[in-house]
Structure formats: C-alpha cells, structure tokens
Amino acid sequence: MASLIKCPHCGVRPREEFSVRGDASVVRPSPAASDEEWHRYVHIRENPRGPYREHWQHAAGCRRWLVVHRNNVTHEVYDVMDAATVAKEVAQ
C-alpha cells in the first residue's frame, strides 16, 4: 500500500490520514433493479490482483471521499480523484 497519497484537495499527505472503504467500481443500482443486481452490489466483491480502484476518505484532512486508482501488486498509485467527480462522470 502506498505511503503517500496525493489528495486532489490537500496535496501529498501520509497514508495514515486516510481510511479505506473498498472497491470503488461498484455502482449503487436503481431501486427498480433486479434482486440479483442488488445482491451483487451489497454482497459480492471482486478481489483483483493488479490495478484496483478503491474509495478512500481523507478522514484527517478535507474529509472528501476519493477514488484511488492503484496497483495492489506494485503499490503504484496511478491517480486520485474526488469521488463526486467520478460519480458524476459515471452518471453521464
């Protein structure tokens, strides 16, 4: 896991300021979606090796939720974006 994270709002900060929630690729289904979709959204997570998008919160900083795109093998961090920006992109 990275030692330093570049928060889009606060700059480079130590990892200890962040908390990790998990897979950021899942999208909350609409209320009308099928049982299967909801089951997968709530209970099923991939455990990929390699590139991975995760939700991290800058809990001891700006408190914004971020999408950290990183590699869990090499520990390289490709980019960090505000989660709202990502969510708006996904919505479009």
Place this chain on the structure above:
Amino acid sequence: MTSFRLSSGGLVSRAKPLAFTFDGRTMRGFEGDTLAAAMLANDQMLVGRSFKYHRPRGIVTAGSSEPNALVTIGSGGRAEPNTRATVAEIYQGMVATSQNRWPSLKFDIGALNSLLSPFLGAGFYYKTFMWPSAFWEKLYEPLIRRAAGLGRASFEADPDRYEKAWAHCDLLIVGAGPAGLMAALTAGRAGLRVILADEDFRLGGSLLSEAVAIGDQPASEFASSVIAELASLPSVTLMPRTTVFGWYDDMVFGAVEGVQKHVSVPSSDRPVERLWRIVAKRAILATGAEERPLVFGGNDRPGVMMAGAVRTYLNRHAVAVGKRVAIFTNGGSGYRAARDLAAQGIEIAAIIDGRAASTNEAPAGVRVMRGGSVVATRGRHRIEALIAERSGYDETIACDALAMSGGWSPVIQLACQRGGKPVWSEDRQAFLAPDVGPQLRMAGAAAGEESIAVCMRHGRDQARAALADLGVSVPLVVIPGVEGETDGSFSPLWYVPGARDKAFVDFQNDVHVKDFGLAQREGFGHIEHTKRYTTAGMATDQGKLGNVNAIGIVAGMGGVSPADLGTTTFRPFYTPVSFGALAGAEVAERAKPVRRSPLHEWAKKNGAVFVESGLWHRSAWFSLPGEKTWRESVDREVLNVRANVGLCDVSTLGKIEVFGKDAAEFLNRIYSNAMLRLPVGKARYGLMLREDGVVFDDGTVSRLGEDHFVVTTTTAYAGEAMSHMEFAAQTFWPELDVRFVSVSDQWAQMSLAGPRARDVMSQLVEDDISNEAFPFLGVREVALKGGVRARLFRISFSGELAYELAVPAGYGEAVADALMEAGSKHGICPYGVEALNVLRIEKGHVTHSELDGRTTADDVGLGRMVSGQKPDFIGKRLSTRFGLTAADRTQLVGLKPVDRAKELKAGAHLLKEGAKPSTVNDQGHITSACHSPVLGHSIALAMLKSGRERFGEKVVVWDGLRGEEFQAEVCSPVFVDPQNRKLHL
C-alpha cells in the same frame, strides 16, 4: 591478560576516560569506544551464553550484525535488553549486564544443555513436548522460555521521551563509508538537499578501520576532512547514530536516530530516540558489506572473531584482541588483518588459508598454511588453541584469538524490502541487490565492489547518475589515490569439512551444520522452510552473519547453486527498533486520548462517578453521602426523575448539522422514515439502515430552517454516521446540494426530564414554552435569560416530559449550574448514564444493545419507520428480502422474572419450558437488563423468536455462564406509561 589496549593510536579520546560496569565489575574505557571495544580493552571476551546450548560466547563482530554480544544496558525503566555491545556507545556510569545465564556468566547451570545436545536438534521441542497437549501451555512452554531466551523486558515504565518526525530530501545516502561520503560530496557541492545517515556514532564507515592512506592522509583523517566539508554545506544534513531500517512505498524510508541513548542522564527536554520518515527523490545505499564467518568445528569459542572486526578494534579503538592471534581465511581479508596486527607488534600464530594458492602475501616471518583448515578449537571460556588439518595431518596451534574470514556479502537488505529478490552473482560469489529502478541505487561494497578506491569512485558515479535522473548535472569530484590496498578477493567456502565439534552457522540461534541435514531429511528443504524449522536467520540479528553460509550449505546439500535456492525474505526492520521509538509521543493519554464533555466539571462537582465509554468519560451516577452502593444512587435518580425532575449530560451524542437546498431530500434518502416534509421547528426520531436492510444507527432529526437540519447519532456511531453521510452524498447522489458539519464538540447538551421539567426550564428561557406553544417534538432556537442563544428540543429518551437544551460548549457548565439552581425548589437531581439506561429500559427504548448489527427495524418494533412510500433510501431494497421478513425472526419483548426476587442479566439465553439448552432450541437472548425501581423488581429487554405473539408466555432464562436457570414472563417491552401520556404533559 590476553586482549588489551595499545599504548597509543586509535580514534578514541584518551583524554576522556569513562567508567562503566559489566555484571557489576567496574571497567574503564574512553570516549569513542563501543561497549564491546571497552570490554575487550578490559580483557572481557566472554559476554554471554548461547540461546539453546548455553555455550560460552564472545564478541564476534564490531558492528550491527553481532549475534553474541547481546547485553542489557541500563536499569529500572531504562533497562534495554538485547542491546548489541558492538554498537552501543559507552558513557560514564553505563550499567551493562549479561543475559541468559544463571547463576553467573562463568558458571551457568543451563550449560548442561550441551550434554543433552544430541537430543536438542532442530525441531526437538516440537517433537518432544507434544503429549499431553494440555501440558504445553502451562508447563512446557514456560519452562522452555525460561531456559532458552534473550534478555528480559523491564516491567517498569520507560521514563524517557520519544518522538517522530518527517524529513524530505533530494538524495538520501545510507552509509557514510568511502562510497557514501563521495556520493554526499558530489550532491552536496552541487547544492542539492542531501541526507547522509549512518548507524555509527562516528561517520566514516570502513575508513575508520583501515590502515591505508588516501591522498597524503591516513584514511580516517581523510574521512574527517570530507565530513567537515559536508558539515559546512547548508543543504547537507549529517545524521550519525541513525539507522535506516526500512524502505517503504513512494520512496519513504524509516529511520531511527539515537538522540540521547549515549548519555549518562538524558535531558527531559529532548527525546532519547527519534523515529524518522524520510521522503527522498532518489536514494543511494552505500551500506557496505558484511564479512562471512567460516563454518568450522568449534567456531563459536570466545576469541574466534571476524577478521574485519579484529582490524576495527585494532585500528579504530587501539585494542588488540589477543597477544598471539591465529588467522583462518579464504581470501585477502585475513592477510590484511595479519598485516595490521604485525604492524602493531602482535604475534601471528599462523595464517591458515583454505585456498591452495593465492596472490596474498603474509607479513615477514609469518607462517602460512595453504590448503589447510581448522577442524576444532580448544579452551574453556576463551580459545587457547586450534587444531588445523592439512592433507590428513593434524596440528595443534596455540593462540588466544582466531580471526576468520569467509569472504564478503553486500548489505542489500533495504533494497529487497519491497518485493525484489536478491540476485546471485557467480562472479562475486555473493547475492547482489536486484534492479529496483533508478530511484534507488547501490554504491560501493554494497554493490559488490571491493577496494576503497573503486568504492569511492562508484559512490561518486552513482550520485552523478541519480542526479542526472533529476535533471541536474554536477561537476566531477576529484578523488585522491589510495595507497596500501591489497587484493581482497576470496573464494567461497560454505563450510569446512571434517569438523570435530559443532560447526555453527547461526550463532544467535545455536544452529549448526547438522541441523540443516536434519531439516533436509525431514522435508524442510525449501529455504523458507529450512529457516523456520532450524530457526537459522531469526531473532535480533536476522541472519546478517550466517544466512549466506546457510544458503550455501543447503544449496550444496541439494546439489544446486545458491542462485537456484534463493534467499529468505528481507523485511523491515534491518535492526531491532525499540517500541518506544515506534510509539513516539503516542503513549498514555496521547495513545488513548480522553474525551471530556463540556459538562465534565459540572458533573464532577456534583459528585459524579465516571465510566469510560469509548474515549469518553461519562458520568455514570451521582453518589450522595450515605449511599453505599451504585444501585442506591441509581434507584434514587430514576425515582426522582419519574417523580420530580433530573438533569443529565447528553453532550456525547453525535451532532451533525446538515445544510443545503437539498438537505431534506438527502435526509429522506439516508433515513428509512420520511423526512422530506418534516416541518421547520419540529424533531423526529429517525432510523438509518445499512444497505443490507439491517439497522445502522438511530437518533433525532430536527429542522431548524428550510435548508438547515441538525441530526443526532448515538455516541459510539458519531464518526461512522458522519462518514456514511459524506460517502452517500458524494458517491450516490453528487447532484444533491448538501453539506455537513460535525458539531459534536461545539455544543453542551443536557436533558432535563421529569414532570417538573417545564417549571425548571421556563425559569431560564425567555420564550414561551408552554405545552401549547412548544408541544412534544418541538424544536426552536431560544434566548436564555442573560442573552445566551440556545437550542431547545422537546424530545425524551426517559419517557417523561423532557427537554434537551443545547448551548455553546463554553456556556455548558454555567447553564447547567443555573438549571440546578432553578430546579432546587422542584427537587432536581443530576442523573447519570446508568439511570438513563434504567429509564429507557423501563420505557422500552432501544440502544445498540438491541441494534446489534443483526436486527431489522421490525425486529425491534419499529417496522412502521421503514417507509413503503419513498422511492428510494439506503437499505430500502434489501430490507424486504425474505430472510429479513421471516415470521420466526426474533422480536423485541420485555421480560419479568416469575420469581420477582430473581435477577435478569444481559447475555442470558431463552428456552421454551422443558427444552434442553442447545443452539437448535435457542429462542433468543436478553439484550438489556436492570432493576426497575418503579416496578420494584428486575426487568429486561430481550430478542425472542416471534416474540410479539408471545406476551404472557413463560420462558426459561438460561445463563450457562453464571449457572442460572429460572422462569420469566414475556411482556410488552414498554414497562412504564405505555400510552405515552407523560410525553405530552
């Protein structure tokens, strides 16, 4: 006397003598000595007993790889066990104590283990102490731990301070030897930010131990002049006494700096150790090389030392390790030792060279036995002779020290801590660092280079390459010539055949050659398995000395190259780091801070007894004179609230202000019940679900304005609820205009409850708070007499007529005092969380005892709070799934013991009458229980299968833990005022 201080020379300050004790004996050394050097100067070669066989052991090295010379330094809370005497800097009054011996170092009962050694091979303990299994924990393990051990931790508190810090630089150089100094000079002269760190208290590395000349200066003087120049450069930071122990992601290095470990009385103004995290754009490891021991019979006898260490003690500390020193070598290092010893007039017993031929030259008159080997040593607490063998003929050679050298292993640990595996070099007969990219480069001996001249050039060139990566070109540092260097090459010799005594590979763990054979035969051939089975390479030295020999031996047994076998994994820490340094300032209240309510002082002066609840200290009850038990106080408080009025501190509840034109819409989606049309000036009880349909948290939602709400959470979930709301706003519904502020600490909040509550509150509030003007669930901003603006909520957890009054935190104590004053004629009493708990159980209100992460809203009787009308809210979809709506789910009920004298206790399970206690027969459990002073007996809330249909039924309360079993009657969970009349008074 065998080892002694030379009359002149060395890099110690003879003008500054220092006295210290070892095992109570006073000894003297000089400033600039390590403890090991000073002990040798006092002819103290025996320093400890070995881990398993309790064999006498002496000093082997002059650095951080030392396996034997582990001592406890200091006493009381400052006692630090397992400190390597070879790196500890002496100070006036130092108290050093040997370890793992009883009753004394010279006479150790545990040495009897040596007689049992045929039975004590690898895996012995695992195989032997198997039966009966119950004996392991109580008998075998404590016995083994006592017999086989290192030093003991102090049980006293550490009186010293530690701290943590960050540092940033362009180039971090680890190791201040020939390569590191030239790298630092190259980058420093160019004005780059350089950090040069070295574990030693004196910078210079091997230059401090070498008897060569650089330019026209002795090596150590050359080092001093370079260091003086570096110290004068403003962009260069020199960090002696600093061990870089780990390489982490994003070019962050962990280092520990000894700030005051070397002083008699540490100043309390400064830490004793500082833990650094160093962020470097580029790094150079100039960590040097570790000399390999030779694995021959009796190679652990005190007086057998590394040839390089012998030279360090001689040249740097002016200490001769013996008067008649023998040398066993397979390369040039042994000859260098012979040359330096001879130059000081020390007699050389013989050089035994494992090679049949070499270009190395012995000093004049010294006998060289080529193609020979040492097969045994003699002597009790110190070597007295060795037995050399050549071509089948034995010869006993008298000596009082034996310098050995099996070649060199580059120190590459840091470069391999992030997944890169060491690479075997046939050419160098050593493991080298893998290519880990341009950010981290190896220089000098750490890269497998040999001579000082080559290492200096390599350090300079690696620095130039690192700076070129950063786009900086720097002038070439001119490096003076080196005079007096000899061929240092070697040919590997993993172990010496024909051993007549144990031939140790890992001194610290007492692992000898035969243990590896056993591991092979028993199937632990993989090097990682071999390590665990034999314990080679474990403990404080992490195999710095023995690992490469172990790999060579195991590879040889399997008939493969070390390249095929590979190495074990290198992980931080390079050397042991104290817990104190890792904890830094985060100890005691800084590790677990205390959260105090703004009403803490008010509670304290009113006689509160506090209880820890997470980080909070909450007032549990308020003891009055004459009350002997907590129950007496709690019962009185409850009855007084029901009859008159009480004041309770509820400041610890989470408080979140929610703003924005979509705030109502947002809360409507966060809570399971409807919030959209909550009127301004009204509060509503709210339930949050998790997305899987289970209850997450509860609290109140109050609308202060069209676009402004304040919500409360439970004390425990304040942080999680805030984070949950932030996540939902950002990732689910980023289009909503809503913002949050946590104000938990900004408001002092107090609950005034009881039939006289209005009489008391109206004395403080300017506004009309009559039942008509301010009915149940009313919320408004009010002016207190005196002008303080406050928020008043007519909400109740106790079931009584109640208000919660929130004032800015700083006014809390004064307002609480005023309420107590106003309430004095109405019989007011303060009450704590214990009474609050009784009040809410009597009223059937749930907390996280019931909302335990498994219960649904319907389970706790709040099914009506899950809206069927709203299009969406968190948890809506899965709250209707089959499992969560099954008819036999447990439901919230009340319980009364049939025999009213019995006491219900939380955690007890419920059974049908006549059923045997089993998982299948389990009907539910008690979640909360208390003595109800209103009813005069014990009551409980419980989760019972289909409970709401079972009011009036008798069930068995079974408490296996406390051995109790009795009948209870199922009833409504609301024991007091089921019609809610009191709320609306």
